Amino acid sequence: MPRKTVTPFRVLMVTGIYPTVEKPHAGTFVKSQVDALTEAGLEVDVIHPRVGIPTPLRYASALSQIWRAALSGRYNVINGQYGLWCFICRLQWGIPVVAAFIGDDILGTVTAQGGHSAKGNFVAMLSRQLCYRVDAVIVKSDQMKREARGPQQKIYVIPDGVNFSQFQPVPRDVMRAELGWDQNKYYVLFSNNPNIPVKNFSLAKAAVDRVRAKGIDVELVVATGLPHDTVVKYMNASNALILSSHAEGSPNVVREAMACNVPVVSTDVGDVRAVIGRTEGCTVCTPNSVEEMAAGIEVALAHTERTTGRADTQHLRGSIIAQQIIDVYEKATGLKIPRKTTGATENETQLKETTYAQE
Known part of the structure; x- marks a missing residue:
């Protein structure tokens, strides 16, 4: 004992x-x-x-x-x-x-x-x-x-x-107005350093370019070196998060996007499949497949409602x-080790957090 x-x-x-x-x-x-x-x-x-x-x-x-x-x-x-x-x-x-x-x-x-x-x-x-x-x-x-x-x-x-109090859904139009983004455009977020080889930025760019070639007005936004408070805004303003890495352990940006109910398009690395695999609007792709990643982006853009990512990742x-x-x-x-009780259940906390989340 x-x-x-x-x-x-x-x-x-x-x-x-x-x-x-x-x-x-x-x-x-x-x-x-x-x-x-x-x-x-x-x-x-x-x-x-x-x-x-x-x-x-x-x-x-x-x-x-x-x-x-x-x-x-x-x-x-x-x-x-x-x-x-x-x-x-x-x-x-x-x-x-x-x-x-x-x-x-x-x-x-x-x-x-x-x-x-x-x-x-x-x-x-x-x-x-x-x-x-x-x-x-x-x-x-x-x-x-x-x-x-x-x-x-x-x-x-x-x-x-994931800090669910910090990463939570906010209406997309509100965040776009604050950031000065076009309300009628599609935005796909790459929230990693594109200069790190393992992040495979070229795959993300090629996939977005392929979607754009079909006449879809979509822009790839790179967010690197930003504080968490700004990353939350970028996520909520975007139509999807893209992860194109060659390898990962358990990418934080994927879980953070899920907590914001934002669709995720990702290569099959680390624990990504376990995190997003059962959430509608999200796609797990074969590494280095431009075709699969482009198709996943189209699925995400067609998913006009928020995902159920937050509910699906409560265990995180x-x-x-x-x-x-x-x-x-x-x-x-x-x-x-003595355990500290917060006095509120997880469901009670979630209800408080999602008051502002309805679009």
């Missing part, structure tokens, strides 16, 4: 990406997780070494802080985010370590030529070996679990949660995912 811990349970989150004034889009999924765990009653401190200094100095800074934390006796668990940062976390043995892998740190990094980079292969090898050395492992999809190493019973598939609500992560913390530490 797990030992009962002293309240509150304290977590040290170690990450190389986290929102800053200069990069408000970086690591937003990590901050959402920190916020959800805090709301659940845990105390979470974040180590995010300053961006801009040489990489070796960033790792050295993190390691110094981790060692001090281990000596302080303040923390119950260290939660690393991404393979190399998880490795730094394991360079101490005083505090249990939960390693959270993001995607290419297990699967490898796809290059512009379609292969895998040497650095990505090294990180993947290190991450897989690390699975044997940490107390618990969190991956984003079943595919990542299959590629991971170590005892399978301590590898848990937990995708990132941030507060629910936080409880799953807390379960892993209990297994990793042998401690029983």
